[in-house]
Amino acid sequence: MSAVRRLIRSRWSIPAAAGALILASFAVSGLVGPAPAGALPWADVLMIAAAMVAGTPIVVSAVRALRAKVIGIDLLVSVAAIGAVVIGNHWEAAAVTFLFAIGHALEAATLNKTRSALAELVAVAPDTAIVLRDGSQHEVPAASVAIGETVLVKNGAKVPVDGVVEHGAGAVDEASITGESLPVEKADGDQVFAGTMVTAGVLQVRATGVGADTTLAHIIHRVEEAQDAKAKTQAFMDRFSAWYTPGIILLALALGLIMQDVVLALTLLVIGCPGALVISIPVAIVAGIGRGAKDGILIKGGEYLETAAKIDVVAVDKTGTLTEGTPQLTDVVVLDDTYDRRRVLALAARAEAGSEHPLARPVLEAAAREGVPAAGLPEHTEPVPGKGIVATVDGRRVAIGNLALLQAENVEVDERLATAVDRLAAAGRTPMAVSVDGRPVAVLAMADRIRPEAATMVAGLHRAGVRRVVMLTGDAARVAAAVAAEVGVDEVQAGLLPEQKLAAVRALQAAGHVVAMVGDGVNDAPALAVADIGVAMGAAGTGVAIETADVALMQDDLRKLPQAVSLARRTVGVMRQNVAVAMITVAALLAGVVFGGVTMAIGMLVHELSVLAVIANAMRLLRRRAAVERAKRVESPRPVHTPLSPSSVEATTLSKEPS
Amino acid sequence: MNTHTTLRAEGFSCPSCVNKIEKQVGRLDGVDDVKVHFASSRIEVDHDPTLIGVDDLVAAVGKAGYTAAPSAF
Numbered sequence: 001m002s003a004v005r006r007l008i009r010s011r012w013s014i015p016a017a018a019g020a021l022i023l024a025s026f027a028v029s030g031l032v033g034p035a036p037a038g039a040l041p042w043a044d045v046l047m048i049a050a051a052m053v054a055g056t057p058i059v060v061s062a063v064r065a066l067r068a069k070v071i072g073i074d075l076l077v078s079v080a081a082i083g084a085v086v087i088g089n090h091w092e093a094a095a096v097t098f099l100f101a102i103g104h105a106l107e108a109a110t111l112n113k114t115r116s117a118l119a120e121l122v123a124v125a126p127d128t129a130i131v132l133r134d135g136s137q138h139e140v141p142a143a144s145v146a147i148g149e150t151v152l153v154k155n156g157a158k159v160p161v162d163g164v165v166e167h168g169a170g171a172v173d174e175a176s177i178t179g180e181s182l183p184v185e186k187a188d189g190d191q192v193f194a195g196t197m198v199t200a201g202v203l204q205v206r207a208t209g210v211g212a213d214t215t216l217a218h219i220i221h222r223v224e225e226a227q228d229a230k231a232k233t234q235a236f237m238d239r240f241s242a243w244y245t246p247g248i249i250l251l252a253l254a255l256g257l258i259m260q261d262v263v264l265a266l267t268l269l270v271i272g273c274p275g276a277l278v279i280s281i282p283v284a285i286v287a288g289i290g291r292g293a294k295d296g297i298l299i300k301g302g303e304y305l306e307t308a309a310k311i312d313v314v315a316v317d318k319t320g321t322l323t324e325g326t327p328q329l330t331d332v333v334v335l336d337d338t339y340d341r342r343r344v345l346a347l348a349a350r351a352e353a354g355s356e357h358p359l360a361r362p363v364l365e366a367a368a369r370e371g372v373p374a375a376g377l378p379e380h381t382e383p384v385p386g387k388g389i390v391a392t393v394d395g396r397r398v399a400i401g402n403l404a405l406l407q408a409e410n411v412e413v414d415e416r417l418a419t420a421v422d423r424l425a426a427a428g429r430t431p432m433a434v435s436v437d438g439r440p441v442a443v444l445a446m447a448d449r450i451r452p453e454a455a456t457m458v459a460g461l462h463r464a465g466v467r468r469v470v471m472l473t474g475d476a477a478r479v480a481a482a483v484a485a486e487v488g489v490d491e492v493q494a495g496l497l498p499e500q501k502l503a504a505v506r507a508l509q510a511a512g513h514v515v516a517m518v519g520d521g522v523n524d525a526p527a528l529a530v531a532d533i534g535v536a537m538g539a540a541g542t543g544v545a546i547e548t549a550d551v552a553l554m555q556d557d558l559r560k561l562p563q564a565v566s567l568a569r570r571t572v573g574v575m576r577q578n579v580a581v582a583m584i585t586v587a588a589l590l591a592g593v594v595f596g597g598v599t600m601a602i603g604m605l606v607h608e609l610s611v612l613a614v615i616a617n618a619m620r621l622l623r624r625r626a627a628v629e630r631a632k633r634v635e636s637p638r639p640v641h642t643p644l645s646p647s648s649v650e651a652t653t654l655s656k657e658p659s
Numbered sequence: 660m661n662t663h664t665t666l667r668a669e670g671f672s673c674p675s676c677v678n679k680i681e682k683q684v685g686r687l688d689g690v691d692d693v694k695v696h697f698a699s700s701r702i703e704v705d706h707d708p709t710l711i712g713v714d715d716l717v718a719a720v721g722k723a724g725y726t727a728a729p730s731a732f
Contacts, residue, residue: 064724068682112669118699122667122730224699282698
């Protein structure tokens, strides 16, 4: 397209031409003064020309709308402008059409900005994929890849499908899905998502989801549904504007006929345009939900934004949410001088090898981490349900478990053993005593590692205006209390069954709180469903969570939760401000017309300004706030298991380098 | 045999566009249902592809004064 044609087709060309004609008209009347009788009144001719340039598209649009039996804003402006020309108010006609045209162009440009988050998501979807078929590479449309086929993704290219890395290694920028800009390392067996970008290496990916069945498509779908879902406040605004415009038209007709005042009637038509009223809420919702999507926070709709802004209690599941959900060996307390740490680990690893005991994996991992050689399986293992295991290792009888197991093994529980077990339990860890041939030699302890960002999340929620953070857990009270102290939650309810979690949420709601529940969505499903806002963590890759949760956090990152709450609060704030602007504009214009002073041109100017103010206000939501960025940088994982004080027992923790 | 087509439009600036497009597209032969979403500027059409193709839908939206393009999802 040539530059000239682009200029003509640009949305700014019509307002520019009309504006130039208006200026020319002013120049003529200023230089020449009133036209002498009999000569062509050039100033008026130029004004009418300006009105025609700016007004023609409006009239065309009005006629189209009428053909579709819609009385739109275009019709009001057309009637007002034509009426103004007929009664000789050329300047008014030109001003109204010019302001409307330039306002409209600005609105279109800025409204598209508020939708930019969604447009970017759609643009992220890759069009083509390189498929390996019979050993050769074929470039095909991304949607035509079949499930199970292998696609090749080269450095710098977008992943075209959801899939699993079959071969290769690399780094992937997953910002389009999770909002996290740091690239993630990917190796064989790792999940990758369509629309993410390989920033290093080459990956061969086996497709598990294509086209409309990718995480990206689910996100886009979800964002669109959310943006279109109407909030309660909007239903009211829609009702209001539904009667406002026809009401004003009738009023204009009646006043025009009764008072024989055409100017008043036309002015009323201009201010009958329901501009800011209708879009005040949708722009805020579109911008807020779009902003969230960019940050990996999916909110189900305007209704949920309004509820999320009112959250004052957040209920959090412990295991897998505040903690990583995979127990780690934390302590090795040696009680017998003939043993040392490595020997205890080797013995325990050998005894636990191949067993289903909860301690098996943490012990084997710890032994591997400390370079203790794995010495094969025990001759014999026997699980003792609820107590531990008893194994035969090199002819010796090794028991690992709680004190009940050791008593059953006739081991004498002396004071050192009892103290060690007690202290570890008090610190919120799960102690396991180890005995060899009836003599206690050590106590091992494991704990579920607290996520490094858990404390940051709780502090962030408090900052975002949440009054109480409540931990709901099925775990024992001592363990729960230790985690709670570490993380800073306000309240702990431990030992809960899933249905009791639900009852706890209900009780909080009955006390008048708006409750958000955060969980992994598996055993918390009932509580998530009954909470005012159910939050699913780490939803990327699970289409179900994306489609069903009220708020889905794409990344498994707790810090996104305070971000979501404050985004909801800011969006609702913008909604309220916009409604106020719209209502005040309507009231002021009506008063201005009734009491005089508001002409057609002023009416149109105020109207357009109010629309643009509402859009500009919503666009504030799209800007990333510096505070969010700062919060992301501040985070440095603290050591989560502080060693017990040396005065207790000669405790050593795995967080230290083995000496 | 009906298909469901999603078009993405640009430049919805006021909710009256919704009625305009719904009426313009809705009265075409072979269109069973049309839903226009203002906020996300999407147009969803249920139509009979033997009577009316995606290009015709785009043209109809164009006649109402808006540019639209078909979308995969």
